[in-house]
Amino acid sequence: MDISIDSCIAQLRRNTLKVTPRRLAVITMLLAERRYFSPYEVYERLLNTDCSSGLPSVYRILQEFSAIGLVTEIERSDRQQYYFLCKESSGAHHHHFICRICCRVEPIKKCFFDSVKKHIETELDAQVESHIFQLEGICASCRNH
Amino acid sequence: MDISIDSCIAQLRRNTLKVTPRRLAVITMLLAERRYFSPYEVYERLLNTDCSSGLPSVYRILQEFSAIGLVTEIERSDRQQYYFLCKESSGAHHHHFICRICCRVEPIKKCFFDSVKKHIETELDAQVESHIFQLEGICASCRNH
DNA sequence: CTTTAAATAGAAATCGTTTCTATTAAGAGA
DNA sequence: TCTCTTAATAGAAACGATTTCTATTTAAAG
Ligand SMILES: [Mn+2]
Ligand SMILES: [Mn+2]
Ligand SMILES: [Zn+2]
Ligand SMILES: [Zn+2]
Numbered sequence: 001m002d003i004s005i006d007s008c009i010a011q012l013r014r015n016t017l018k019v020t021p022r023r024l025a026v027i028t029m030l031l032a033e034r035r036y037f038s039p040y041e042v043y044e045r046l047l048n049t050d051c052s053s054g055l056p057s058v059y060r061i062l063q064e065f066s067a068i069g070l071v072t073e074i075e076r077s078d079r080q081q082y083y084f085l086c087k088e089s090s091g092a093h094h095h096h097f098i099c100r101i102c103c104r105v106e107p108i109k110k111c112f113f114d115s116v117k118k119h120i121e122t123e124l125d126a127q128v129e130s131h132i133f134q135l136e137g138i139c140a141s142c143r144n145h
Numbered sequence: 146m147d148i149s150i151d152s153c154i155a156q157l158r159r160n161t162l163k164v165t166p167r168r169l170a171v172i173t174m175l176l177a178e179r180r181y182f183s184p185y186e187v188y189e190r191l192l193n194t195d196c197s198s199g200l201p202s203v204y205r206i207l208q209e210f211s212a213i214g215l216v217t218e219i220e221r222s223d224r225q226q227y228y229f230l231c232k233e234s235s236g237a238h239h240h241h242f243i244c245r246i247c248c249r250v251e252p253i254k255k256c257f258f259d260s261v262k263k264h265i266e267t268e269l270d271a272q273v274e275s276h277i278f279q280l281e282g283i284c285a286s287c288r289n290h
Numbered sequence: 291c292t293t294t295a296a297a298t299a300g301a302a303a304t305c306g307t308t309t310c311t312a313t314t315a316a317g318a319g320a
Numbered sequence: 321t322c323t324c325t326t327a328a329t330a331g332a333a334a335c336g337a338t339t340t341c342t343a344t345t346t347a348a349a350g
Contacts, residue, residue: 059306130281201300201340204337
């Protein structure tokens with residue numbers, strides 16, 4: 001089963017973040033699509049609704065969501081902030097494929113981090129703490145449009 | 146054998162970039178250490194030498210170097226620009242481990258991109274064009290210091 | 291040498307992001 | 321339901337990494 005608005009609310013409470021209308025509006029918006037957003041896009045979409053937020057508030061809300069693991073940061077070459085709410089309920093470690101045309105995000109189950117980590121730690125005597133792995137390209141829908 | 150100042154100069158010429166004292170100074174600086182630098186660090190190190198550059202010039206020089214593949218961009222969570230001149234002469238595809246303490250960079254030969262790419266393209270019917278893979282942690286020297 | 295387009299300096303602008311302060315509201319407890 | 325405390329929010333302002341702009345210099349081709 002997928003992540004729902006209720007499981008998101010529970011996650012807010014678990015982390016002692018108040019359940020406010022603005023936070024719910026952001027979550028609802030993110031849940032509705034399988035794509036990543038910039039803070040400005042979130043801000044823009046909520047404008048002229050009954051639960052719009054100021055741009056600094058959107059930034060703060062998304063950063064808090066990221067801090068508690070509710071949303072994931074997406075890496076792009078423009079080095080700006082992008083966030084994605086992954087609907088996979090299993091919190092299992094995974095990465096993402098993003099479409100450079102439509103911003104769609106697909107989870108990738110395969111990750112070879114453990115094997116590479118072990119290799120590096122043996123060979124370099126280093127301590128590997130984290131990794132980035134992300135694929136980019138064109139999704140099926142954008143290819144055939 | 147390793148990348149040398151001469152092979153770098155050849156690479157500039159191949160790409161019709163003029164061989165200027167400032168560019169040579171930047172290359173020499175980058176070649177001297179196995180670590181990545183921010184543009185400001187490069188700027189700072191060249192200050193008060195006979196070949197210092199203005200900060201905007203350092204940005205431009207590094208971007209040009211990146212465009213011709215002479216330097217590699219390093220990804221960090223502060224979303225700022227960092228560059229590394231990889232001394233591996235073989236231009237073979239590889240990734241990097243970076244030390245979060247001393248900024249040291251080590252090449253990682255293992256990359257499972259091809260297998261993941263094939264998997265994704267089959268499963269999602271997407272076209273995978275590029276990927277990021279980078280490890281971060283603490284290098285041997287920083288662990289034992 | 292001359293010539294020309296590329297490279298550079300330095301000031302200024304840009305713009306994504308963060309900070310600050312006053313105001314509002316969630317939610318715990320009475 | 322009402323109070324109270326503290327977190328959340330708005331909006332203006334600041335911030336700072338990066339880029340742009342224009343005048344000046346210089347690499348290197350001929
Ligand atoms: Mn992984
Ligand atoms: Mn790879
Ligand atoms: Zn797409
Ligand atoms: Zn180190």
